[in-house]
Amino acid sequence: MYDAPASEQKVTQNETKIAARNVQVFYGSTHAIKDVNVEIEDKTVTAFIGPSGCGKSTFLRCLNRMNDTIDICRVEGDILLDGEDIYDARVDPVQLRAKVGMVFQKPNPFPKSIYDNIAYGPRIHGLAKNKADLDDIVEKSLRRGAIWDEVKDRLHAPGTGLSGGQQQRLCIARAVATEPEVLLMDEPCSALDPIATGQVEELIDELRENYSVVIVTHSMQQAARVSQKTAFFHLGNLVEYGETGQIFTNPVDPRTESYITGRIG
Amino acid sequence: MTDATSTPPGGGARTKSSLMTLDNRVRRRNAAEARFRAYGIAAVTVGLIFLALLLFAIVRNGVPAFTQTFMTIPVELKADKLDKNGNRDIEEIKKVSTFGYKPLIIDAMSRTLADNGIESPFAKDKDLEKMVSASASAQIRDFVIANPGRIGETVDFRVLASSRVDGYMKGRVAREDLARDKNLDAEHLDVTDALNEAGVLKREFNWAFILGADASESRPEQAGIGVSMLGSFFMMLVVLGLALPIGVAASIYLEEFAPKNRWTDLIEVNISNLAAVPSIVFGILGLAVFIQFAHLPQSAPLVGGLVLTLMTLPTIIISTRASLKAVPPSIRDAALGVGASKMQSVFHHVLPLAMPGILTGTIIGLAQALGETAPLLLIGMVGYIASNYPDGIASGFLDPNSAMPAQIYEWAKRADPAYYERAWGGIIILLLFLMTMNIIAIILRRRFERRW
Numbered sequence: 001m002y003d004a005p006a007s008e009q010k011v012t013q014n015e016t017k018i019a020a021r022n023v024q025v026f027y028g029s030t031h032a033i034k035d036v037n038v039e040i041e042d043k044t045v046t047a048f049i050g051p052s053g054c055g056k057s058t059f060l061r062c063l064n065r066m067n068d069t070i071d072i073c074r075v076e077g078d079i080l081l082d083g084e085d086i087y088d089a090r091v092d093p094v095q096l097r098a099k100v101g102m103v104f105q106k107p108n109p110f111p112k113s114i115y116d117n118i119a120y121g122p123r124i125h126g127l128a129k130n131k132a133d134l135d136d137i138v139e140k141s142l143r144r145g146a147i148w149d150e151v152k153d154r155l156h157a158p159g160t161g162l163s164g165g166q167q168q169r170l171c172i173a174r175a176v177a178t179e180p181e182v183l184l185m186d187e188p189c190s191a192l193d194p195i196a197t198g199q200v201e202e203l204i205d206e207l208r209e210n211y212s213v214v215i216v217t218h219s220m221q222q223a224a225r226v227s228q229k230t231a232f233f234h235l236g237n238l239v240e241y242g243e244t245g246q247i248f249t250n251p252v253d254p255r256t257e258s259y260i261t262g263r264i265g
Numbered sequence: 266m267t268d269a270t271s272t273p274p275g276g277g278a279r280t281k282s283s284l285m286t287l288d289n290r291v292r293r294r295n296a297a298e299a300r301f302r303a304y305g306i307a308a309v310t311v312g313l314i315f316l317a318l319l320l321f322a323i324v325r326n327g328v329p330a331f332t333q334t335f336m337t338i339p340v341e342l343k344a345d346k347l348d349k350n351g352n353r354d355i356e357e358i359k360k361v362s363t364f365g366y367k368p369l370i371i372d373a374m375s376r377t378l379a380d381n382g383i384e385s386p387f388a389k390d391k392d393l394e395k396m397v398s399a400s401a402s403a404q405i406r407d408f409v410i411a412n413p414g415r416i417g418e419t420v421d422f423r424v425l426a427s428s429r430v431d432g433y434m435k436g437r438v439a440r441e442d443l444a445r446d447k448n449l450d451a452e453h454l455d456v457t458d459a460l461n462e463a464g465v466l467k468r469e470f471n472w473a474f475i476l477g478a479d480a481s482e483s484r485p486e487q488a489g490i491g492v493s494m495l496g497s498f499f500m501m502l503v504v505l506g507l508a509l510p511i512g513v514a515a516s517i518y519l520e521e522f523a524p525k526n527r528w529t530d531l532i533e534v535n536i537s538n539l540a541a542v543p544s545i546v547f548g549i550l551g552l553a554v555f556i557q558f559a560h561l562p563q564s565a566p567l568v569g570g571l572v573l574t575l576m577t578l579p580t581i582i583i584s585t586r587a588s589l590k591a592v593p594p595s596i597r598d599a600a601l602g603v604g605a606s607k608m609q610s611v612f613h614h615v616l617p618l619a620m621p622g623i624l625t626g627t628i629i630g631l632a633q634a635l636g637e638t639a640p641l642l643l644i645g646m647v648g649y650i651a652s653n654y655p656d657g658i659a660s661g662f663l664d665p666n667s668a669m670p671a672q673i674y675e676w677a678k679r680a681d682p683a684y685y686e687r688a689w690g691g692i693i694i695l696l697l698f699l700m701t702m703n704i705i706a707i708i709l710r711r712r713f714e715r716r717w
Contacts, residue, residue, distance in 0.1 A: 066601065071525055098604035108595035110614055120613070121603035171599070178603055 047227035107167035145173025165196020330690025496666030503570020512581030548640030588622020
């Protein structure tokens with residue numbers, strides 16, 4: 001069920017970062033993702049929209065194999081990162097997740113200091129040779145997370161003591177600290193107030209310079225604001241994928257139109 | 266708005282009601298709630314009354330065991346009795362058994378009476394012997410062997426009064442009881458009263474009860490719980506050393522790594538069942554496996570510890586798994602999301618967060634093991650160790666010993682009411698240990714508890 005071929009819509013400036021080919025996902029006997037083909041570009045924000053339970057989060061979690069932790073989950077088809085199949089038997093998900101970072105719906109800082117939250121990833125991946133190196137990485141990541149100025153005087157205070165919006169930016173900073181190539185965000189603003197949401201969206205826009213960002217969102221306004229590409233999922237199908245402007249102003253599929261005009265979903 | 270839409274769904278016209286008066290339905294509901302609260306308060310009160318009664322009984326019966334009646338008597342270490350040849354040869358002095366010291370004590374007693382102007386009511390001085398603990402002659406003999414040079418002198422000894430004298434001082438032995446007691450008669454109590462007035466008898470705090478060894482049936486005044494306390498301590502070391510690592514490793518594997526299939530389900534059910542197995546079953550299992558099959562020594566703290574480990578493991582596994590489950594999955598996601606391996610996410614993030622729960626479960630498990638008696642009886646952890654440490658427990662884990670609850674059981678079994686009192690005293694010590702452990706558990710939980 002692939003209605004709008006991506007190739008027709010694409011006004012390509014960037015190369016493909018992740019390519020999904022005929023991806024099927026099953027939870028036990030439930031067919032959660034049905035035959036999804038999509039090409040996610042580098043240095044682009046791609047938004048996944050769709051009603052609850054349409055499979056957008058499930059698909060997102062396939063992209064860094066977070067679904068491996070669910071016993072009954074089974075993935076078929078190919079997902080290629082820079083042309084390499086991430087579900088290949090030789091791929092260690094740990095290495096993959098260092099390249100494909102993830103930010104979750106609820107801010108989930110470790111119950112440790114702000115510094116340790118950021119330093120944890122670089123430490124386990126051996127990215128820092130010494131303490132000064134690590135300090136550098138922490139500062140750089142916090143700056144990229146647009147939270148440095150707020151926390152630079154209390155790096156050793158617990159990360160859980162920050163406000164919700166700060167926590168989420170901390171989590172984004174933590175995700176970029178391992179120098180990923182792709183950043184997956186699963187409804188990163190759903191637990192935040194409008195001001196914090198605005199800050200995080202601004203941040204996402206800045207991150208586009210260095211990363212390929214994939215964001216799952218419930219808010220169509222947010223998708224319209226932050227993304228260049230939008231994919232609409234419905235009942236496990238990828239209904240339509242294309243330029244964000246085109247999807248919101250001139251959708252090809254009637255289901256997409258119904259959703260963005262508020263008639264379904 | 267028509268009449269039809271404003272009619273309540275129940276139909277019929279709505280009667281005007283005031284908020285100031287309760288309708289019947291609300292009144293019934295309020296009454297039901299008040300009744301329920303009364304039941305709750307009654308239940309809590311009954312519980313508290315029983316607790317208060319228990320504590321009162323324990324303190325009332327047990328506290329006297331911590332004091333003991335001592336008397337100071339001047340004993341003349343007669344050279345003609347202790348060292349007949351007069352050559353101060355230590356080997357020859359050792360040949361004089363404790364029986365040889367009895368006359369000295371009897372002399373000392375009659376001299377004490379004379380010094381204090383008390384007339385002996387007995388035809389024979391020998392009857393005075395019953396007032397002094399049988400341990401006195403051993404105490405004096407030990408002194409003489411250690412200081413042979415002092416033979417011939419008169420030395421003041423602080424000796425234990427016999428358990429009946431002690432009981433009379435504590436009010437445990439009354440004059441009415443004498444009819445049933447061959448060991449004492451009214452004259453003894455008269456002398457006791459007189460000595461007490463003269464200040465020779467003193468009731469003092471008795472460290473030997475807390476630190477000392479058990480004593481024979483006939484001298485309860487000498488018995489202490491110290492050696493069995495050490496037995497319990499060695500057992501707890503074994504339990505802690507085995508149950509904590511095994512239990513935590515098993516729980517982490519089952520909770521975080523094991524696939525969910527029929528086998529792990531079976532294991533889970535069995536662990537839950539094991540937690541409910543009566544402890545005596547573990548005792549007989551330990552008897553069969555550790556003693557009869559593996560030929561480990563009987564009555565040894567090692568075997569006791571192994572049996573208690575088996576008993577404690579399910580408790581530790583269940584509480585550890587519960588605290589691992591309580592760690593929010595978002596923490597695991599966060600760790601996996603930055604590229605931590607499964608093991609790193611467990612050891613760096615999940616385990617530290619679960620630590621307070623694990624420690625609490627372990628300490629509760631240890632406390633349970635500390636108070637366990639039945640399995641110890643089956644493996645013979647009721648060793649009668651009358652010599653005080655360090656002689657009695659030279660090598661600890663493999664030497665016969667007893668444990669606190671087993672010792673208490675032994676004392677409660679003995680006929681002499683003086684031992685009954687000591688059983689209560691032992692219970693106080695056991696409860697103090699358990700309370701300490703529970704307090705440590707609470708402190709640890711408070712200290713390590715973090716919010717996320």
